[in-house]
Amino acid sequence: MITTETTVRQNPTASAYNRFGPLGQSLAPFVLALIVGAVVLTVTGKDALGTYAIIFQQAFLGVTNLADTLLFSTPLILTGVATLVAFRAGVFNVGVEGSLYLGAFMAAWVGFTWTGLPGVVVLPLAFVLAGLVGALWAWVPAALKAYLQVDEVVTTLMLNYVAIFFTSFLVNGPFLAPGTANSMSPAVAPQAEVPRFMQSSQFNWSFVFAIVLTFGGGWMLRRSTLGYAIRMVGDNSRFAAAGGINVARTLIYAMLLSGMVGGFAGAAQILGVNGRFIDNFSPGYGFQGITVALLAAERPLVVIPAAIFFGALTNGGGLVQLFSNIPIDLINVLQGTVMLFATTRLAFKWLKSRPGKE
C-alpha cells in the first residue's frame, strides 16, 4: 500500500535552487556566472554583450572553432569524471592533477620507447599503463584515509607537487630529449598519437574516448554493485558500514578509479595534442576538473556540458584579448564565479542533509 496521504515533509532549509528543477540546478551556476561577468564588464565600461558574442562566435561558430572547443574540453571531461567518482564516495580528491602528470609521462614513455609497436597495440597499452600509474598514485592517499583516517585533502593536494616535480626531474634529467634545451621528452612514435579528425584542428579521438568513459562511469555508479557501494558510502558512510559494506575498501576502489581516469586524462593530452611530455604541460586540468565535478554533483553526464563550457571559455577567451581591450582575466573571473555558485549549491545541499533535524 503506497499511500498518497503521506507525511512527506518539506524541508524548511530547502534552497531557492530547488525551484529550478534538476536541469535548472545544473544550469544556474553558469547563468549566474554570466550575469556576474556582464555586471563586471558593464561597470568597468565595457560592452558585455559584445564580449560574450565574440567568445560565443570563436567557441562555437564554424567547424574548426567547435572542434577546438571540444579539444579544450576533452581533458576537463576526463579530470571531471575522475574527481566525480571520488566525490561520490565522499572522498574530496584534489589530487587528479598528480595522477594526470604521472599518467601523461607514462604514456609518453611508452610512445617514445616502444616505437616498434603498431598503433593498435601501442595506443591501448599507453592508456592502460597511464591509467595504472594514475591509480597507483591515488592509492597512497586512499589507503592513508581508509586505514589511518588521514585527511585526503591535504595528502592529495601535496602529492600533486610531488608528481609534478618528479616528472619535471625526469624530463630535465634522464629523459630529456636529445638535442633540445627545453624540458621535454623525446617525441612519441607517430603511430602512438591519437588519430585526429581533421587537418585544421588538433581535435582527436580522445574526445570520443572521454564521452564513452563518462557514460561508462555514469552507468557504473548507477547500475553496478560497486557503484552502489560507492554511492552509499558517499551518502552516509556510517549507514553503509552498519549495512555490511566495507567502507575502507570502497573508498580505495573509488580512489583507484579516480586516479586511473586521471591517468587517462594525461595520456589523452600527451598522445592527442602534445606528442611528447612537456614539463609543466597542464594549466591545471586536474583543478578545473574539481569545478566540473562540483557542477555535475551527482549527475555524471553533466560533466560533459560543464567541461565544454570551460573549453569554450578557454577557446573563446584568447580571442577576446585580441579584438577588444578586455583582459584575459575576465575568463578567470567567469570560471571563478561558476565555481563559487557551484559550491554554494553544494552548501545548500549539505545544509539540507544535515542529520538531527527532527
Added chain:
Amino acid sequence: MSILLNRLLELRGITKRFPGVLANDHVDLTVEKGEIHALVGENGAGKTTLMRILYGLEQPDEGEIRLGGKRVTIDGPAAAIRLGIGMVHQHFQLVPSMTLLENVVLGAEPSRMGVTDRAAAHKKVQEIAGSLGMTLPWEARVADLSLGPQQRVETLKALYRNASILIFDEPTTVLTAQEADQLFDVLRRLAHDGATIIIITHKLHEVMSISSRITVMRRSKVAGVLETAGSSPQEIAHLMVGEDVGHMERTGRSQPGEDVLSVSNLLALDKRGAPALRGLTLSVRRGEILGVAGVEGNGQYEMVQAIAGLIPVMGGTVKIVGHDATRASTRQRREWGLSLIPGDRNAEGVSKVSTIADNLACTEYYKSPLSQAGVLNEGAMQQRAKTLIERFSVSTPSPYTKVGALSGGNVQKLVVARELASEPQVLIAAYPSRGVDVRSTELIHSKLLELRTDGKGVLLISEDLGELLSICDRIVVLCEGRIAGEVPTEQADIYWLGELMIGGKPATNPPGAVMPTVTTTTTTTTTT
C-alpha cells in the same frame, strides 16, 4: 491570594504537533518563584519539546505562556532571554577555542567605545560566580576543560544575561557523581536566591534529592503533579510508566533454546579511547527477547558496535549462531544471521539523501536477486522496496522518494523492514521505539515478538523500562560497561533495576536474579 502572586511561570494547554507525532498534548506546567521543579518522564514523553517551546526554539500550535500573570509570546531564544529565561542544553553550546570568560560574555560583551571591556566583563562574571561559590580558570580555553566546568560556564552564560528562570535539560548525563553534586549545590543556592529552576531528568534519585515539586509527563501529556516531600519513588515511577507495565503482548513463557548470540568478557574503547566495555558477558537464546536496561552512555553504543563488528574489540569474544565472530566483518556476521536496528537511525540506520529503494537494498544488494554478476537488478530492487513498504505500511509516495522526506516513525519502519527482510537468527534492536509514534512502536514490538515466537533471538536495548518489562523475557542491567545484574521479567522490580542502573547495590535481590560474581568486579574496577 498571595499564593497566586508567587506563581511566576505558567504554561497552559500547550500543544505541539510534528509530522506523525503529537509531542505535547495540552500540557499545563506551573512553576513558582524560587522553586526547583523537576520535569520527569521517559524518553519521548515530550519534556524536551515543552522546554524548547518555553525557550522559544519551537512555537506551540496551541496554548499560552504566562509570566507573572501576563501573557507572553516567545518567538525565539532572544525573546526568552529578554524575559529572563535561560536554558542549559544537554549538548553544550560553547566555542571550544575561546576562553571561559569570552564564552560567558559572548554576544553580550560589556564594551567601551566599541571595544570589549575585559576588566568589566571579568568583574561581573566573577561576581556572579562568587555568589554561587564557583571558581573557574577564566583564561583557560573551553577545549581544555572537562565537562563539569563547561556546564558551569553554560550556567553562568544564562545568569550573566540576567536569567531568573533556568532550564536544565538532563544536566547530569555527562557529569561524574561529584560534579553532579556540585551542580546540585549551585541549583539550591540559585533557588534560595529567588531563581526559578526547571530540571529535566529521568533519574529518580535526583528528582527526590533536589526538587520541591515534580511534573510527570507520559506520552505527551501531564500524568501528574506532585509535591516531592509527600511522594514516594513508587508513585513517580507509576505515573511515569503508566499502569500497563509488564504484562502486555507476551504470550506465555518462552522455551529458550541454544545461544544465538553470546558475548564474553568483551573489552572495547569509546571514541575518545576510554574503556567503554569492561568485561561484558551476556547471551541471547533462541525464542527469547533479552532486554538491556541502563542509562545511556554506559556502554550501550559500544556493545552494539562491537557485536556488529563496527568497532574493534580489545579483548573477549563474540559468537553468532555458533560462529566465532570476534574478528569477522560486518557482512560476514550478517551472513551468519545477525541483523541490526541501530540506535541512531539518522546516523546509522538510513541514508537520508538516498532513495527508499537504495536504503532497503543495503544489506543484500550484492547478491541475487538484487544483483547478478556485479550488476544491480533495478526491477528486483523496486519490487523488494514495494513489498516491504506495503508489509510495514510505510507512508510514501514512491520507492524512489528520498528517506529524508519521511517522518521519524516511517524511517524507523523502513529500518525494521530491511533488517527483518534478511530473516535474521538474532536481531539487535537499539532503542527501536525512540522518537517513534505509538502506532509504529506497537508494530515494531509485535515484529520483535514474532521473531521470538519463531525461535529467533532478540537483544533489545532500551532506556524505557516500560518497554523492556512489557516484551522481554529476561532483563540485564548494563552499568559502566558490564552487566550489573540479570533477572527474569516476571521477577523484575522496577526499583531494583533502577538502583542497578545508577550503579547502586540493592540490599535484597528478587528471586531468580543473577548477580555478577565478585571476582570480575575487583579485577575491573582498577581500569577506571
